[in-house]
Amino acid sequence: MSGEQELGITESKEHSTGEWYAEVVQKAELADYAPMGGFIVTRPRGYAVWERIQDHLDGWFKDTGVDNAYFPMFIPESYLEREKDIVEGFDPEVAWVTHGGHDELEERLAVRPTSESIITPFIADWVRSHRDLPMRLNQWCSVVRWEATETKPFFRTKEFLWQEGHTAHADEDGAWDETMTRLDQYERLYEDVMAMPALKGRKPEHDKFPGAHTTTTIETLMPDGKSVQAATSHYLGTSFAEAFDITYADEDEEDQTAHTTSWGLSWRSMGALIMLHSDDQGLVLPPTLAPTQVVIVPIWQEDNKEEVVEYAADAAAELEEAGVRVNLDDRDNRNPGFKYNEWELKGVPLRIEVGPNEVEDDELTLVHRPDGENSVESRDDIAATVEDHLDTVYAKLYASAEETLEGEIREADSREEILGTIGQHGGYVKTGWCGDEDCEDPIKDALAAEIVMVPLDRDEEPLHDDCAICGDEAEETAYWAKTY
Amino acid sequence: MSGEQELGITESKEHSTGEWYAEVVQKAELADYAPMGGFIVTRPRGYAVWERIQDHLDGWFKDTGVDNAYFPMFIPESYLEREKDIVEGFDPEVAWVTHGGHDELEERLAVRPTSESIITPFIADWVRSHRDLPMRLNQWCSVVRWEATETKPFFRTKEFLWQEGHTAHADEDGAWDETMTRLDQYERLYEDVMAMPALKGRKPEHDKFPGAHTTTTIETLMPDGKSVQAATSHYLGTSFAEAFDITYADEDEEDQTAHTTSWGLSWRSMGALIMLHSDDQGLVLPPTLAPTQVVIVPIWQEDNKEEVVEYAADAAAELEEAGVRVNLDDRDNRNPGFKYNEWELKGVPLRIEVGPNEVEDDELTLVHRPDGENSVESRDDIAATVEDHLDTVYAKLYASAEETLEGEIREADSREEILGTIGQHGGYVKTGWCGDEDCEDPIKDALAAEIVMVPLDRDEEPLHDDCAICGDEAEETAYWAKTY
Numbered sequence: 001m002s003g004e005q006e007l008g009i010t011e012s013k014e015h016s017t018g019e020w021y022a023e024v025v026q027k028a029e030l031a032d033y034a035p036m037g038g039f040i041v042t043r044p045r046g047y048a049v050w051e052r053i054q055d056h057l058d059g060w061f062k063d064t065g066v067d068n069a070y071f072p073m074f075i076p077e078s079y080l081e082r083e084k085d086i087v088e089g090f091d092p093e094v095a096w097v098t099h100g101g102h103d104e105l106e107e108r109l110a111v112r113p114t115s116e117s118i119i120t121p122f123i124a125d126w127v128r129s130h131r132d133l134p135m136r137l138n139q140w141c142s143v144v145r146w147e148a149t150e151t152k153p154f155f156r157t158k159e160f161l162w163q164e165g166h167t168a169h170a171d172e173d174g175a176w177d178e179t180m181t182r183l184d185q186y187e188r189l190y191e192d193v194m195a196m197p198a199l200k201g202r203k204p205e206h207d208k209f210p211g212a213h214t215t216t217t218i219e220t221l222m223p224d225g226k227s228v229q230a231a232t233s234h235y236l237g238t239s240f241a242e243a244f245d246i247t248y249a250d251e252d253e254e255d256q257t258a259h260t261t262s263w264g265l266s267w268r269s270m271g272a273l274i275m276l277h278s279d280d281q282g283l284v285l286p287p288t289l290a291p292t293q294v295v296i297v298p299i300w301q302e303d304n305k306e307e308v309v310e311y312a313a314d315a316a317a318e319l320e321e322a323g324v325r326v327n328l329d330d331r332d333n334r335n336p337g338f339k340y341n342e343w344e345l346k347g348v349p350l351r352i353e354v355g356p357n358e359v360e361d362d363e364l365t366l367v368h369r370p371d372g373e374n375s376v377e378s379r380d381d382i383a384a385t386v387e388d389h390l391d392t393v394y395a396k397l398y399a400s401a402e403e404t405l406e407g408e409i410r411e412a413d414s415r416e417e418i419l420g421t422i423g424q425h426g427g428y429v430k431t432g433w434c435g436d437e438d439c440e441d442p443i444k445d446a447l448a449a450e451i452v453m454v455p456l457d458r459d460e461e462p463l464h465d466d467c468a469i470c471g472d473e474a475e476e477t478a479y480w481a482k483t484y
Numbered sequence: 485m486s487g488e489q490e491l492g493i494t495e496s497k498e499h500s501t502g503e504w505y506a507e508v509v510q511k512a513e514l515a516d517y518a519p520m521g522g523f524i525v526t527r528p529r530g531y532a533v534w535e536r537i538q539d540h541l542d543g544w545f546k547d548t549g550v551d552n553a554y555f556p557m558f559i560p561e562s563y564l565e566r567e568k569d570i571v572e573g574f575d576p577e578v579a580w581v582t583h584g585g586h587d588e589l590e591e592r593l594a595v596r597p598t599s600e601s602i603i604t605p606f607i608a609d610w611v612r613s614h615r616d617l618p619m620r621l622n623q624w625c626s627v628v629r630w631e632a633t634e635t636k637p638f639f640r641t642k643e644f645l646w647q648e649g650h651t652a653h654a655d656e657d658g659a660w661d662e663t664m665t666r667l668d669q670y671e672r673l674y675e676d677v678m679a680m681p682a683l684k685g686r687k688p689e690h691d692k693f694p695g696a697h698t699t700t701t702i703e704t705l706m707p708d709g710k711s712v713q714a715a716t717s718h719y720l721g722t723s724f725a726e727a728f729d730i731t732y733a734d735e736d737e738e739d740q741t742a743h744t745t746s747w748g749l750s751w752r753s754m755g756a757l758i759m760l761h762s763d764d765q766g767l768v769l770p771p772t773l774a775p776t777q778v779v780i781v782p783i784w785q786e787d788n789k790e791e792v793v794e795y796a797a798d799a800a801a802e803l804e805e806a807g808v809r810v811n812l813d814d815r816d817n818r819n820p821g822f823k824y825n826e827w828e829l830k831g832v833p834l835r836i837e838v839g840p841n842e843v844e845d846d847e848l849t850l851v852h853r854p855d856g857e858n859s860v861e862s863r864d865d866i867a868a869t870v871e872d873h874l875d876t877v878y879a880k881l882y883a884s885a886e887e888t889l890e891g892e893i894r895e896a897d898s899r900e901e902i903l904g905t906i907g908q909h910g911g912y913v914k915t916g917w918c919g920d921e922d923c924e925d926p927i928k929d930a931l932a933a934e935i936v937m938v939p940l941d942r943d944e945e946p947l948h949d950d951c952a953i954c955g956d957e958a959e960e961t962a963y964w965a966k967t968y
Contacts, residue, residue: 032606032609034555034556034602035560035563035605036556036558036560036593039556039558040556041553041554041555041556041606042553042554042555043553043610044551044552044553044621047551047552047553047554048551048552050554051552067528067531067532068528068531068532068535069525069526069527069528069531070525070526070531070534070626070645071518071525071526072518072520072523072524072525072643073557073595073626073628073643074520074523074579074643076519076520079519091585092585092586093584093585094584094585095558095581095583095584095593096581096582096583096584097579097580097581097582097595098580098581098582098583099579099580099582100577100578100579100580100630100642101575101576101577101578101579101630101632102576109520109579111557111581111595118518121519122516122525125516126527137528141626142554142557142625144557146584146585148585158584159556159557159558161554
């Protein structure tokens with residue numbers, strides 16, 4: 001059937017990862033390329049995954065004292081310039097609005113690349129007393145960063161969807177706790193919702209968010225051995241509070257400067273999700289995020305069509321009643337094999353096959369995605385059985401990803417060993433590191449690998465006494481990897 | 485107490501509506517003015533109302549076959565130019581991105597004023613066969629229209645939040661049904677969630693959405709006698725489908741052109757909500773949308789503080805358990821009178837007062853916002869009692885708005901009578917109308933009133949035989965009003 005060939009994935013995940021990824025994203029109808037380079041259109045099947053990610057995170061944020069708000073998408077150039085690191089960090093990649101209607105604007109407006117520069121002055125205005133602290137704001141929005149790179153849907157786009165949290169606290173302890181609370185929530189999202197084991201760490205000083213005191217990061221490993229910066233949470237110290245004057249009266253009516261944080265997770269998380277779990281048959285999604293968790297495919301002959309379809313519909317109704325996101329595929333114009341392929345391509349985690357045998361024996365055949373494991377189950381209590389199977393599918397996805405990660409953290413103690421290990425295996429390589437940015441250069445130049453993180457704990461003893469590059473005394477343990 | 489004066493509303497709704505509105509919005513902490521004219525910052529108390537509006541509408545959309553998606557916030561100038569009415573309609577108020585980083589762009593990008601021009605070509609790409617129809621997409625996003633008018637939070641801002649639905653159908657019937665389904669859902673939102681009686685109608689031909697065949701509208705009346713266009717739903721005919729080539733193969737494999745619709749509701753709905761219900765004490769919100777539905781204020785002396793607060797906390801816990809959004813205000817540093825004023829200002833629909841008498845008699849005192857009606861109720865079954873009172877508060881808000889509207893639809897049959905009636909009373913005036921845009925001018929010039937709608941049914945007999953302005957034969961019944 002010609003439709004079938006057109007439908008299927010033709011590229012190989014192992015041999016042409018980039019092309020395969022682009023094919024999965026488009027053929028599973030997650031996204032399309034916009035007419036402007038660097039922009040994508042997120043289609044319903046993609047957006048539904050993002051909505052579920054939002055729902056989880058947003059609930060956790062609200063449970064822990066965060067309020068949603070909405071700030072303008074434009075930032076006046078003069079505001080952007082008030083915090084010098086932000087300007088230096090983002091100026092080269094800002095999209096500028098220069099005209100409104102037929103008139104040139106008096107001051108250029110930046111399309112927000114991140115919103116510290118417009119949110120912090122308002123927090124400064126709203127915070128008067130220690131009673132107003134902590135103040136925790138979040139917004140779900142899109143931001144624009146004009147990077148001149150190839151479009152990679154969700155991973156790298158000039159406009160992307162994200163949430164950005166911005167908080168102010170009375171002191172460093174409060175702000176640091178906040179930074180870690182959000183990092184832990186991001187970790188929880190990866191571990192418990194996305195079936196992705198995650199590493200937590202700190203970015204090296206030279207790779208921090210502009211203006212931050214400390215940037216903490218969640219890193220996840222892709223099957224091609226590259227690391228993805230999967231979310232970041234920044235302790236900003238007092239740099240933004242000073243630039244925008246967030247002061248408050250403490251209990252003794254003394255003026256104090258607040259400490260601030262910001263933290264964000266973007267749709268890059270979806271890119272990593274798709275990249276990690278999917279396969280040469282197409283999209284693989286954990287049941288937690290799949291818009292359709294179960295597809296029921298009835299398999300009939302003309303003489304038993306009515307009873308097979310009715311049996312299947314009855315099971316679908318029972319699952320739906322129990323809150324399972326189920327789709328009954330009783331299309332006349334497609335055969336079962338076509339349907340299997342299509343739903344595998346689109347990432348449905350569990351398929352239920354119903355033929356005359358199942359009807360006769362009062363059973364259902366359940367097939368797992370992606371490993372194809374199948375089992376015949378009793379029709380009784382099918383909702384509970386299906387929930388168990390969905391849990392199993394999740395656990396298998398996680399276990400597979402965890403196994404990959406565990407084998408991919410290696411050690412090295414020389415430049416040659418770093419290059420050799422990453423070159424041969426990918427993954428993470430841990431070394432001693434003196435802390436000097438210059439020591440990153442030879443690895444970057446030779447292999448496009450970099451230091452993706454150092455341990456969260458600044459006092460942790462380095463793994464090796466010496467820096468693997470320059471041989472000076474090591475200050476930290478560096479995790480090297482190629483990156484997305 | 486100086487704080488109390490600062491907190492309260494100083495302007496009068498009746499005598500200085502505009503200033504009063506601006507004061508309510510800011511002092512109830514719904515929004516603040518951004519540094520750029522025409523932009524606002526939506527604060528948590530305002531955004532929470534918008535989130536509840538979203539939740540209701542989004543649920544109804546999904547229940548009726550709509551999928552959410554996300555399209556780029558920028559539209560290439562050449563795309564905007566493909567539908568000529570859209571260009572003419574929006575070109576004067578487009579914000580243009582001309583630079584990315586340090587480079588001038590080859591083609592200017594419009595910050596979306598509405599998204600037909602970027603969404604329709606993708607629908608054209610995705611629709612091949614009649615089986616792909618209807619296709620229904622919606623996005624929640626912000627849009628920008630560079631209008632040079634005074635900023636009025638939520639009512640009139642250069643950037644505003646909204647949802648925009650875009651659908652394609654096989655024929656006119658399908659598209660027209662869709663147009664009406666969405667109009668009915670908007671009406672339901674106003675009637676059942678916002679406590680606002682609404683009129684449904686059609687915009688006159690000269691005031692349609694650019695490119696539309698028919699623009700239908702929800703109009704609501706403000707207390708100052710002006711009408712608000714509260715949502716619109718457009719049957720676009722085939723104009724966009726032709727401009728962007730949405731064709732499909734029908735059941736006979738013949739190529740057909742699709743019919744499309746678009747429909748949107750913006751945060752202007754929040755502006756109308758605030759304007760209609762609020763009063764000189766501050767914000768009034770229906771319980772359906774209030775972030776806090778009930779505030780419990782314990783009133784204690786030093787010798788009974790512990791038992792009063794405990795009793796209040798126990799009631800709060802029971803309400804919260806039952807799903808009521810309740811806040812226990814046991815602050816030490818504010819007296820009860822201050823708290824009453826503050827929560828009235830912030831729009832909490834129901835206050836519960838707890839003093840030693842209530843504790844002794846196992847009762848609670850419930851006070852309605854805005855009318856101050858109070859009653860003493862048994863502590864038993866308090867959650868059910870509170871739900872009843874919240875329903876009553878909603879019903880009273882609605883009844884009050886309905887009474888106002890009913891008295892404000894008058895008739896006229898001459899230019900002088902229109903001017904006199906609207907000038908004296910505001911509200912709507914119904915007249916016969918020939919259908920010629922020129923007949924609107926004398927009223928517009930004299931009074932800034934216009935034809936806000938005509939009946940939905942094109943075949944409805946006009947109210948009067950003659951046009952109230954020119955005396956020619958009337959084609960329609962026109963509803964005249966001043967507008968926001």
